[in-house]
Amino acid sequence: MKYLLVDELKNHIGEEVELKGWVYNTRSSGKISFLLFRDGSGIVQAVLYHPNHNEEIIKRFDELTQETSLVVWGKVREDKRAPSGVELDIIDFKVISASVDYPISPKEHGVDFLQSNRHLWLRSKKQAAIMRVRSDVVFYAREFFNNRKFLCIDAPIFTPSACEGTTTLFEVNYFDEKKVYLSQSGQLYMEAAALAYGKVYCFGPAFRAEKSKTRRHLTEFWQIEPEVAFFNIDDDMELAEDLVIYLVEKILERRQEDLKTLERDIKPLENVKKPFYRITYEEAIKILNRKGIDIKFGEDFGAPDEAAISLEFDRPVFVHRYPAEIKAFYMKRDEKRQDLALGFDMLAGEGYGETIGGGQREDDYETLLKRIEEHKLPVDNFKWYLDLRKYGSVPHAGFGLGIERFVQWVTKTQHIREVIPFARTLDRTEP
RNA sequence: UCCUCGGUAGCUCAGUCGGUAGAGCGAGUGGCUGUUAACCACCAGGUCGGGGGUUCGAGUCCCUCCCGGGGAGCCA
Numbered sequence: 001m002k003y004l005l006v007d008e009l010k011n012h013i014g015e016e017v018e019l020k021g022w023v024y025n026t027r028s029s030g031k032i033s034f035l036l037f038r039d040g041s042g043i044v045q046a047v048l049y050h051p052n053h054n055e056e057i058i059k060r061f062d063e064l065t066q067e068t069s070l071v072v073w074g075k076v077r078e079d080k081r082a083p084s085g086v087e088l089d090i091i092d093f094k095v096i097s098a099s100v101d102y103p104i105s106p107k108e109h110g111v112d113f114l115q116s117n118r119h120l121w122l123r124s125k126k127q128a129a130i131m132r133v134r135s136d137v138v139f140y141a142r143e144f145f146n147n148r149k150f151l152c153i154d155a156p157i158f159t160p161s162a163c164e165g166t167t168t169l170f171e172v173n174y175f176d177e178k179k180v181y182l183s184q185s186g187q188l189y190m191e192a193a194a195l196a197y198g199k200v201y202c203f204g205p206a207f208r209a210e211k212s213k214t215r216r217h218l219t220e221f222w223q224i225e226p227e228v229a230f231f232n233i234d235d236d237m238e239l240a241e242d243l244v245i246y247l248v249e250k251i252l253e254r255r256q257e258d259l260k261t262l263e264r265d266i267k268p269l270e271n272v273k274k275p276f277y278r279i280t281y282e283e284a285i286k287i288l289n290r291k292g293i294d295i296k297f298g299e300d301f302g303a304p305d306e307a308a309i310s311l312e313f314d315r316p317v318f319v320h321r322y323p324a325e326i327k328a329f330y331m332k333r334d335e336k337r338q339d340l341a342l343g344f345d346m347l348a349g350e351g352y353g354e355t356i357g358g359g360q361r362e363d364d365y366e367t368l369l370k371r372i373e374e375h376k377l378p379v380d381n382f383k384w385y386l387d388l389r390k391y392g393s394v395p396h397a398g399f400g401l402g403i404e405r406f407v408q409w410v411t412k413t414q415h416i417r418e419v420i421p422f423a424r425t426l427d428r429t430e431p
Numbered sequence: 432u433c434c435u436c437g438g439u440a441g442c443u444c445a446g447u448c449g450g451u452a453g454a455g456c457g458a459g460u461g462g463c464u465g466u467u468a469a470c471c472a473c474c475a476g477g478u479c480g481g482g483g484g485u486u487c488g489a490g491u492c493c494c495u496c497c498c499g500g501g502g503a504g505c506c507a
Contacts, residue, residue, distance in 0.1 A: 025467090027466050029464065030464050032468090036467080049464080101457095107456050108456085108468085110443070168505090208505085217507085302505095
């Protein structure tokens with residue numbers, strides 16, 4: 001018999017097939033027994049109608065427990081009663097390894113318990129749906145950049161100092177000789193790469209030692225960071241817009257069933273089309289003031305402010321040209337408004353806040369040196385970075401997209417810890 | 432770091448005024464010919480987060496420590 005995956009069964013109606021996987025749940029009603037079978041690609045209901053079988057197999061079936069691994073042989077049958085439209089009539093099955101007292105029941109559990117059992121929680125239906133979406137986001141982000149002739153250039157994880165200077169970094173002993181830090185962004189290295197190869201991106205983990213304790217923060221997360229030579233802020237926002245549209249299209253095309261499992265209303269996603277809204281920081285302040293939120297020019301947006309702004313729009317919105325003082329040292333200033341930085345944030349929508357942050361970089365040697373000194377950063381560490389402005393500097397821009405923030409929005413998941421396989425948060429580093 | 436809520440059966444929780452421990456689910460046993468978190472009956476299951484204190488008596492009141500949830504700031 002042909003070995004197939006659950007999600008391939010709909011193309012094999014009437015065939016006798018072999019499946020390998022685990023017991024998701026069992027039910028029985030007198031002369032008929034049901035096995036919810038999962039194999040990682042999906043779940044299918046397998047049926048054992050007692051009059052068609054001998055007592056030996058019925059007895060073996062009764063002994064099946066949640067998450068026992070097994071091989072099942074059966075005949076695929078179309079069935080309108082099944083959620084996926086397909087069922088399997090069991091011919092025979094063989095247990096590979098029994099599962100005793102599986103801790104996660106199909107009933108409700110608390111977050112503490114589920115997080116402690118994350119290694120098992122990943123097996124459940126909603127978590128599997130989220131992981132499939134995440135996997136696609138990563139794959140199609142790479143495809144997007146590949147299609148546009150970007151080079152994938154990996155940035156180092158060990159770095160000599162803070163990229164943006166301000167954030168707290170995780171310190172690592174480097175052979176007891178010196179301290180290095182876990183990277184919080186590959187951006188500076190991408191700037192070097194962009195001046196070498198034009199269009200580049202990196203995809204990797206980032207580490208922040210800030211004691212953030214919210215449903216939007218992880219201490220270890222993943223981001224994709226493109227950087228392009230000869231790009232200005234407008235080119236940059238357009239690239240971000242195209243990427244987001246591409247990813248949302250692919251998820252809608254491939255993951256309808258998973259979004260349904262997650263009870264994600266897809267209407268807002270179907271609305272993710274060109275053009276996204278583009279407003280300035282000052283316009284955003286006005287919107288907030290109009291909504292009765294007390295905020296003045298020069299103050300940065302908090303999470304509730306970002307949510308309030310995003311709820312004003314029916315698709316993602318770019319907020320650009322922030323006050324330079326509240327932005328990073330490397331951001332280029334607006335020629336017409338020296339107090340404004342050519343940076344932007346993309347707020348995803350539906351109350352989800354910053355998902356992308358980026359902008360045009362300072363490309364003038366003297367100006368950048370001045371900024372580094374103003375921010376009291378160790379100039380020695382940035383010598384190589386300044387070199388980029390010394391040898392054929394060009395305007396360039398880039399952005400960072402937080403994979404988890406993005407997946408959290410697309411799947412509309414309450415807490416960010418559910419959209420990464422093994423979350424690292426302030427209070428949890430296990431399992 | 433600050434604010435706030437919580438820790439009782441494997442899980443989710445209730446436990447009144449301080450009077451000696453409860454439910455649902457899950458596990459187990461039995462029943463049921465189409466179940467979708469199946470259902471029905473029976474049944475086992477407890478160091479009430481740790482330590483200290485008040486009291487004749489503490490799950491309940493007080494002190495302290497530990498662990499976790501939600502939020503703020505910071506950010507993706």
